[in-house]
Each structure stands twice: as structure tokens, then as C-alpha cells.
Amino acid sequence: MPEESVDTSCRLEALRRRLPVMKVDAVVISNLTNVRYLTGFTGTAGLALVTPADASFYTDFRYEAQAAEQVRPLRVSIEKRSLLRAAALQAKKRRFSVVGVETHCLTVDQKESLEKAAPGVKWVSVKQAIEKAREVKDASEIETLRTAIGITDKAFESVVARLRPGLTESEVAWKLEESLIRLGAEGKSFETIVASGARSALPHGVASAKKLQLGDLVTIDFGGKYQGYCADLTRTVCLGKSTSEQRKIYSIVRSAQLRAEERLSSGLAGKVIDKIARDYITEKGYGKEFGHGLGHGVGLNIHEGPRLSSTATGKLCAGCVVTVEPGIYIKDWGGVRIEDVAWVSDNGCEILTTALKPARLPEI
Ligand SMILES: [Mn+2]
Structure with missing residues (x-):
């Protein structure tokens, strides 16, 4: 069994x-x-x-x-x-x-x-x-999600410190997945995304044979599965010294995410939360480079309701668990996405993911 x-x-x-x-x-x-x-x-x-x-x-x-x-x-x-x-x-x-x-x-x-x-x-x-x-999670589901997410946070922290120029994206993905299993996950929630350098402009850049190079932005989006429940975590770091442009884009994405997370609460429409992050990114001049929805529900499926997007209908219920994942993707240059999982309540939300996302773009 x-x-x-x-x-x-x-x-x-x-x-x-x-x-x-x-x-x-x-x-x-x-x-x-x-x-x-x-x-x-x-x-x-x-x-x-x-x-x-x-x-x-x-x-x-x-x-x-x-x-x-x-x-x-x-x-x-x-x-x-x-x-x-x-x-x-x-x-x-x-x-x-x-x-x-x-x-x-x-x-x-x-x-x-x-x-x-x-x-x-x-x-x-x-x-x-x-x-x-299924959108509203019960206590046992929250506990299971916490376990899946805790494993994922730990796997991220252990692998991100070991990123080095010359490793391929696939090798990084392999280390992440190995770490998930070692920490007790039954597998991965979805195909691991490791997108480096110009490839970080691909929102779903599944790990490839490309080697990490100094100066690359590296976006890692992955998650462990535990008793059927899916975790989903994205962080972007820089390999070696970052440029001011890279730091600027990172800081816009992070601020957009924090603004949405601060306002996230039951009773708000999914499209209102999306708009909070989107308006901020647009104000900074990158609205066109944020081409996907802000987030999605997560549970037994990696993508489920409710949706946080400009086309979402309906309001969020207390007890739903959603991702908050704004991103900016600049063709041939690179991109940044930061994603947390949030448990929505009547008076705000609890961010379940704990992997660090410092104010300044991390340099590994
Ligand atoms: Mn996601």
C-alpha cells in the first residue's frame, strides 16, 4: 500500500x-x-x-x-x-x-x-x-501540504548553495529531486524547471543540457509530493556577481509579490489580487513582460482552483491554498519569478513556503 x-x-x-x-x-x-x-x-x-x-x-x-x-x-x-x-x-x-x-x-x-x-x-x-x-482544505490537508512544502524548502536550500558554473540545468534538477526523495517526498509534483541565463525568460523552461555560467540568472521552480499533495516553490538567484539591471528586475518582482501577499485574504476576487501585482509591475514598465496569471490553487493537483488571474471569476474562500508567483520575462535577456504558497484566511494569509527571498537578488 x-x-x-x-x-x-x-x-x-x-x-x-x-x-x-x-x-x-x-x-x-x-x-x-x-x-x-x-x-x-x-x-x-x-x-x-x-x-x-x-x-x-x-x-x-x-x-x-x-x-x-x-x-x-x-x-x-x-x-x-x-x-x-x-x-x-x-x-x-x-x-x-x-x-x-x-x-x-x-x-x-x-x-x-x-x-x-x-x-x-x-x-x-x-x-x-x-x-x-477541494478548493477549501481541511486540517489534515493543510498538515500534509505543510510537510510537502517543508521538504521542498529544505531541498531548495541544500541545493542552491551548491550551484556552480559548469553544472547543467538537468544536473541541478537531478540534485533537487534527489534531495526531495532523501527528505521524504514520494516524488516530484511536476517537471522541475531550472532555467538559466537567457533561458530564464522562458516561464516554463524545463531543465535542459545548458550549463550554468557566471552571471546567469537561475530560476528554479519545483516541488515535492507528499501523500498525494503537491508543493510548488520558485526562487531566482544569480550565479556570481549580478548586474544592476538584474537586481532591479528582481526587486520589482519581489515587491509585486509582497504587495499581493499583504492584501491576500478571503472575500477578495482572484482578479483583484492579480491586479495588485500586475498594476505594480506595469507601473514599473514591465506589464507586457508579465504574461501569465499571478497564481493558482494547489493540493492533490499541482494546478487547481481557485485561479488568481485577470480572467478569474469569483472570490477566494477562507481555507483555500494558492500560489503567488509574479514574474518578468525579457526575451534574449532572462527573467525572474518568485513563488510562494499561501493559506488564505478571513484575516489575511499565512505564507507556507519559507525558502529565503532576500530583498537583494541572492548571489551564489
Ligand atoms: Mn506554480
């Missing part, structure tokens, strides 16, 4: 209570991340059929023992054929008339197979109801 079991009964209970409001007799949860969130199951084949009274879990032979351990309160059914079909037949047998499905992650073929297996059932979309619930 890859992980210890997590008590997810409250989450399942909350969904059950909402079914009448959603005007469905049951829901089929097929998105594996949502299945994990609601049931604790960490395998790659699992599906839950949830009704106001009970919940059934469908998986295959490979996960018989794991499911028995991880999803204990649910009735587990081991299927030889399609799990969706099994759930549809169950819905038919129990004469459900309206059943919710996660249409945003079903293929057209899968939707058709549901309709074919249970033509009397009306299959309706639950939109992203579970993703929305």
Missing part, C-alpha cells in the same frame, strides 16, 4: 448531504483525483457511486487488497469489465432516474456507454462540484 489511509468520511458525508440540492439520486465519481479525495483510494482504477444513503466503490482485481484497506466504509465491488458500466447497471437496478456524472472528464464514448447500459437514467453533469469542494 503506497500510503496510509486517510479519513475521508466527512468529505463523502458532505457530498451526500448535497445530493438533494443537486437534484440527483446519485453521483458517479470517476475522476481519480476526486475519487482519492472522497474515498482515500490511491490506485489507478476506481470509481464511486454515491447516494444520500450509501456509497459503492468499483475497482478491478489488481486493487482488491488495496481497496479493502483504503476505502473500508464503502461497499467494494471487484469488476472484470468497465467500472462505468458496472455503476450504470447498478443505477438501473436501483431505478435511479437522475444521476450526476463528471462530464468534464468523461470521453464522449464513456458518456455513450453509460447511456447504453442504463437508457432509463438521465445522466446529468455535476460540473466540477468536487473540484470546487
Whole structure:
């Protein structure tokens, strides 16, 4: 079993209570991340059929023992054929008339197979109801995120001190990932970004064979995963002596980030927070060089809701966990990004990442 079991009964209970409001007799949860969130199951084949009274879990032979351990309160059914079909037949047998499905992650073929297996059932979309619930983290999720982030901060501190000219970006990425594992992570949250010199102008410059050179800005964006939860940390440093231009860009990005973090609180719209950082960077003359959103939610997925961007809709809820990551990217010159993870509350936020981000661009 890859992980210890997590008590997810409250989450399942909350969904059950909402079914009448959603005007469905049951829901089929097929998105594996949502299945994990609601049931604790960490395998790659699992599906839950949830009704106001009970919940059934469908998986295959490979996960018989794991499911028995991880999803204990649910009735587990081991299927030889399609799990969706099994759930549809169950819905038919129990004469459900309206059943919710996660249409945003079903293929057209899968939707058709549901309709074919249970033509009397009306299959309706639950939109992203579970993703929305996942935005607000409970106490155990915050603890797990803290662990993932703590590991990542430590890995960064241990590797950044060892940056040297001649190391390739890939070698740096390897050291970071090795350090994550050594510190207890189960893996990385996403492809490690090490972007140096002119490549630091690439917001998603995945580590390459380029060698670090004296004078390079080096942007490192990476994270460890712990019990399924993702950390996300970005820092930019300079290898050797920095120029005044490099220090200026760093200082603008850092100030933009601090301004957004100072104001970050529940009740504010994601686009308002984005605008605080964006207006500052624009005022300094680099608005066009900050081409992405300010941040995103983070949890079981590295990118999830809520979004902090100029196109985001809705206000932030207390309990959501978001990144704050402004950047300036200047083509053929380089770039700077600084990213923290923040836990939003009614009276501000707590910055969970602790890796240093001194006022002056660090020179390694
Ligand atoms: Mn990020």
C-alpha cells in the first residue's frame, strides 16, 4: 500500500448531504483525483457511486487488497469489465432516474456507454462540484501540504548553495529531486524547471543540457509530493556577481509579490489580487513582460482552483491554498519569478513556503 489511509468520511458525508440540492439520486465519481479525495483510494482504477444513503466503490482485481484497506466504509465491488458500466447497471437496478456524472472528464464514448447500459437514467453533469469542494482544505490537508512544502524548502536550500558554473540545468534538477526523495517526498509534483541565463525568460523552461555560467540568472521552480499533495516553490538567484539591471528586475518582482501577499485574504476576487501585482509591475514598465496569471490553487493537483488571474471569476474562500508567483520575462535577456504558497484566511494569509527571498537578488 503506497500510503496510509486517510479519513475521508466527512468529505463523502458532505457530498451526500448535497445530493438533494443537486437534484440527483446519485453521483458517479470517476475522476481519480476526486475519487482519492472522497474515498482515500490511491490506485489507478476506481470509481464511486454515491447516494444520500450509501456509497459503492468499483475497482478491478489488481486493487482488491488495496481497496479493502483504503476505502473500508464503502461497499467494494471487484469488476472484470468497465467500472462505468458496472455503476450504470447498478443505477438501473436501483431505478435511479437522475444521476450526476463528471462530464468534464468523461470521453464522449464513456458518456455513450453509460447511456447504453442504463437508457432509463438521465445522466446529468455535476460540473466540477468536487473540484470546487477541494478548493477549501481541511486540517489534515493543510498538515500534509505543510510537510510537502517543508521538504521542498529544505531541498531548495541544500541545493542552491551548491550551484556552480559548469553544472547543467538537468544536473541541478537531478540534485533537487534527489534531495526531495532523501527528505521524504514520494516524488516530484511536476517537471522541475531550472532555467538559466537567457533561458530564464522562458516561464516554463524545463531543465535542459545548458550549463550554468557566471552571471546567469537561475530560476528554479519545483516541488515535492507528499501523500498525494503537491508543493510548488520558485526562487531566482544569480550565479556570481549580478548586474544592476538584474537586481532591479528582481526587486520589482519581489515587491509585486509582497504587495499581493499583504492584501491576500478571503472575500477578495482572484482578479483583484492579480491586479495588485500586475498594476505594480506595469507601473514599473514591465506589464507586457508579465504574461501569465499571478497564481493558482494547489493540493492533490499541482494546478487547481481557485485561479488568481485577470480572467478569474469569483472570490477566494477562507481555507483555500494558492500560489503567488509574479514574474518578468525579457526575451534574449532572462527573467525572474518568485513563488510562494499561501493559506488564505478571513484575516489575511499565512505564507507556507519559507525558502529565503532576500530583498537583494541572492548571489551564489
Ligand atoms: Mn506554480
